[in-house]
Amino acid sequence: MQQVQMAFRLSVCAYLLKRINFVTLVKSLELVMLGESLFPADVLMEIGKEHGVEIQVEKEVIAYSPPSSHSGRGLSTRETQILKCLIQGDSNKVIARRLQIGEATVKVHIKAILRKIRVQNRTQAAIWAVSHLEAAPPVEMSGFVNGGGAIAAAL
Structure with missing residues (x-):
């Protein structure tokens, strides 16, 4: 307490x-x-x-609604791949290597993603992706071991 x-x-x-x-x-x-x-x-x-105050909780409700088919708000296939990498905690450099594209290209895609899903940073984008993208296997690159990072947010 x-x-x-x-x-x-x-x-x-x-x-x-x-x-x-x-x-x-x-x-x-x-x-x-x-x-x-x-x-x-x-x-x-x-x-x-x-503090001498009675607080009553009638019912705790945890609501979960599966993502709709239009929840991607016009995300391209590449942007979806990048979001899946963000969920894994990958850096721009790692994403670029996985997808065999330039790091600057990754940055451009991330900016477009942030704008499309209306979030402010990559952590928020990863959180959004967890609840809005359909479950799919992680993006892999041959010869690259997937470390499976975690999402952390400081509040």
């Missing part, structure tokens, strides 16, 4: 517990990027008890 109270004092936008599942994590990050604040209901209820 001390950590959560400190988070409130520091104006943290969200406090997520390690036990949440992947879909909940992605949706939570999307909400935070939209300017919402998130704290677990049980944590808020405990803080309310400590």
Whole structure:
């Protein structure tokens, strides 16, 4: 509880517990990027008890809707490949090697992707891609070992 109270004092936008599942994590990050604040209901209820305020949670709902066929907003095949590389945490240099294109070309594609899906940076693009692109095998390059990076976002 001390950590959560400190988070409130520091104006943290969200406090997520390690036990949440992947879909909940992605949706939570999307909400935070939209300017919402998130704290677990049980944590808020405990803080309310400590301050003499009763907080009631009627029902917790986790909503997940599968991506629609038009969720790519006009992304090209190459842009989709690059997004899949971003999900894996690949740098521009690694993406260029995987797809056998120039690093400058990767940068141009990433800028176009950011504009099309209306996000500000590559981390947000990767988060968007996780929930909007259909599951597909990772992009591979012959002779290159896929390390399977992770997405991390500082809030």
